[in-house]
Amino acid sequence: MLNLTKVLELTDEQKGIIRDFGTLTEDHWNKHQTKLRKAIRSSLMSFQNDFCVYCGCPVHGAEDVEHIAHKATYPQFLFTPKNLAYSCKMCNQTYKGQANVVTHVDPDYNHCSFSIVHPYFDDVDHFFDTSKIAIQIRQGLNPQEQHKAETTYKLLHWGDSAVLSRRAEAAMAQQYTAITGTSIAQALYENTLTYKPGIL
Numbered sequence: 661m662l663n664l665t666k667v668l669e670l671t672d673e674q675k676g677i678i679r680d681f682g683t684l685t686e687d688h689w690n691k692h693q694t695k696l697r698k699a700i701r702s703s704l705m706s707f708q709n710d711f712c713v714y715c716g717c718p719v720h721g722a723e724d725v726e727h728i729a730h731k732a733t734y735p736q737f738l739f740t741p742k743n744l745a746y747s748c749k750m751c752n753q754t755y756k757g758q759a760n761v762v763t764h765v766d767p768d769y770n771h772c773s774f775s776i777v778h779p780y781f782d783d784v785d786h787f788f789d790t791s792k793i794a795i796q797i798r799q800g801l802n803p804q805e806q807h808k809a810e811t812t813y814k815l816l817h818w819g820d821s822a823v824l825s826r827r828a829e830a831a832m833a834q835q836y837t838a839i840t841g842t843s844i845a846q847a848l849y850e851n852t853l854t855y856k857p858g859i860l
Contacts, residue, residue: 661714661790661812664779666707668700668741684735689727700739701725704746713749713779713817715823716790717830724752727770728778740769742780750826754819775847776812787812793827794819 670678680690684748689697704725711770713726714718725813726747729737737743747756764773777787791795795818797809817823 661778661784661788661795662711662716662779662814663707663743663784664707664713664745667780668703668707668744669705669743670739674699674739678739684738686732686735686738688735689731689738691841692706697725700744701746702722708746710746712748712751713745714747714756715826716795717748717826718833719746719748723748726752726756728774729772730758730760732758733760734762734765737769745779750822751816756815759815760817775808776815777808782808793831795827850855 672698678684697778705719710719711717724747726745727734728739728745729739730741734743761774761776761806762772763775764771766772773779777784785799787798787805789798795813796812797806801809813819
């Protein structure tokens with residue numbers, strides 16, 4: 661899981677588009693202003709260096725903008741910068757889905773409370789050791805923090821083989837790049853260019 665310290669800043673033009681929507685609904689994200697969605701996604705990808713906010717794995721291609729407070733349940737936070745993060749489809753759609761992680765709603769998003777560790781509001785490193793393939797809940801948390809950490813861990817299926825496999829692959833790819841100075845993707849591309857049928 662990533663600690664998100666850089667927050668999206670909407671331009672005046674983007675704020676004007678959102679203002680013109682009036683009362684926000686989920687449809688304002690799904691069915692309108694593709695340009696606005698793409699701009700937000702691009703900014704989040706850049707802030708997170710193309711890593712998923714939840715599993716911490718590299719994300720390739722146009723994946724998902726995650727609404728931490730789900731857009732169907734809390735459309736008022738549809739474009740709230742601290743409610744938005746970049747996520748892989750596995751974490752966003754398969755695991756977290758439409759789970760309601762808000763325990764207290766306030767008109768001011770900064771005063772809402774959450775059942776999971778929040779990448780903007782909480783110190784992720786205080787709750788988890790993410791330095792290894794298997795994410796671990798840290799020792800010494802108070803009961804409330806322990807419950808929050810366990811809720812996050814279970815919701816995002818961090819103990820599942822699919823997540824562990826993705827994190828293992830990402831670790832191996834990083835190690836390969838550190839040793840060779842090139843990415844696995846680049847190496848595969850170069851091998852494809854020089855491949856001769858019948859020669860492996």
